[in-house]
Amino acid sequence: MKNNRRTFIKLAGIAAAGLAVAPKALASSGGHSPVKANPKGLHATQWAMVIDTTKLHTEEEIAKLAEACHAIHNVPKIEGHKEVKWLWSDTYAHTFPEQENPHLAEEVHHRDFPLLCNHCENPPCVRVCPTKATYKRPDGIVAMDYHRCIGCRYCMAGCPYGSRSFNWGEPRKNLDLSKLNPEFPTRMRGVVEKCNFCVERLAVGKMPACVEASEGAMVFGDLNDPDSEVRQVLREKFTIRRKPTAGTEPCVYYVI
């Protein structure tokens, strides 16, 4: 009896000690996480984009960028109001509804403006999402987990910029399956999607596809780094953002 109890106490003591040491031992075994960060990846604390609309403002030019984006991200082509789009174009009045002015320079009135998710610093889409399927990464990108999303579309009601699309039907039905980009997943129906600032390209050291295709009309970089190209342009040129009154702090800036 007595003996038994002594052994038990001993064993318990060893076990407790083991428990106390184990996590440290595991931790000190040296960050062997199975995934290694790509050393060539690009990093920032808040990614941002400046679009020079004096250089890029025709529907055709923007359509080309949209095509590049939609091709690498397997975005389905759907006609009508149930469409899915990550990058598209619209008029000044629709892009900056609160900053319209009837006597605006004719030329600006005739421009088209590229639209995409603004990766807001204070994103309402993240605030309202009930499953954390939409979340903000430490680098400021508002990303989505398509496998977590329940398709409640609350984020679409929350986004004041109409930046989100919902897969009302089966997206693969509207994709050219022979031209799929095998490196990016297609989506299932019933989930929301949007521009992801090309996180998958940043991770391997590439610039976003639309920036690359824009031939210098778009600049991408870290908003919090005073020496970044983005900050340089913001210092030199007058820029505006969409719907400043919504308080979301959009990270896409437009040079008018």
Place this chain on the structure above:
Amino acid sequence: MLELALKGSKRYYGWIAFLLVLIGIGSLAYVNQLMVGLETTGMNRDVSWGFYISQFTYLVGLAASGVMIVLPNYFHSYKTNKHMVIFGEFMAIAACIMCMLFIAVDVGQPTRMLNVMLHPTPNSILFWDMTVLVGYLSLNLLVGWTCLQADRANLPHPKWLKPFIYVSIIWAFSIHTVTAFLYQGLPGRHYWLTAILAARFLASAFCSGPAILLLVMMVTEKFTTFKMAKNALSTLVKIIAYAMCINMFFFALEIFTAFYSNMPGHMHPITFLFAHADPTLVTLMWTFLACAAISIILLVTPKFRNNLKLLPYTLIILVVATWLDKGLGLVIGGFTPNPFHAITPYWPTGKELLVSMMVYAIGALIVTVLFKIATSVKEEMGHSQGLPCGCSTEDTCECAPEEVEEAPAEA
């Protein structure tokens, strides 16, 4: 007690069979939606919530309104309502279930619905909405069922139940407030972005909910021996009258704020709904105003309000008005014009309506079964039974002594 739902007349079974047929037809449409996705609905990139969510919003009001019967009974010891309380609670149960079903049919990935509970996200109002709805449903099930069981056993309602009842009364306000917050906290949706939205929701719930309940009770009276007490009825009608007046007053406040301030964002949804939408929607929105005006006139004039023949029509007009406002205009007005100040029309498709019919039929089935149980228990106990003169046994009936007087005269 559930066995009481199984004993019924042919008519009762016929009605249940009819509801089951409706549910069957509706579920075919729902299976179709499951197979091909929400593309069978009329919703789109700009109007991303439609008929389902607006029905959900309307029914949360019905669920919350049960409190208008429970509250006077428990907070003011207004005992005339006593025998109606159970119906308010049972109605709330059916409404809560319908609300949940409307959310379930609206999401794109229903199999992942539990993610809301598995990954609780306190910053999302939808999480809180789920929580309060589930809570309110459980409270009403617990309170309703326990009280009815105690009644049937001729026992006083257990003491331990009291705290639950008080909590449920406060909870009722919370469910509709939280539902309003669902809309109210969104930037860029000016029709919803108003501090008074929660108050508007409650006012509209407290007129439309009791009105629907009264209509259902009138039908119940037709088919059972149950009879509402006259005082309880007139109290409820007065509550409806006040709530409707407040509801329309709040609506007027919105109109004033939007148009006197002359803020384009605030005026656009209203001018859209009442002038620029397609003619059907514009007509419906004006019908809302007309019905609201008529119902208020009928409710505030004592002569019309106390006319029991007219009352059902008054209530129907009021329900139509509140439904057009909250069950149709609210969601469409919030999404149109869209963030680009462009207009994308929305209209529910036939399949969307069939799925909604399924949910409503399920709700009707639950109401039927629960009300059947409740009326059977009341009949067993002799509570609130109809007298030959048309009064309820709960009334201080003045017709009865006359009969007694008449009897000797005949002899």
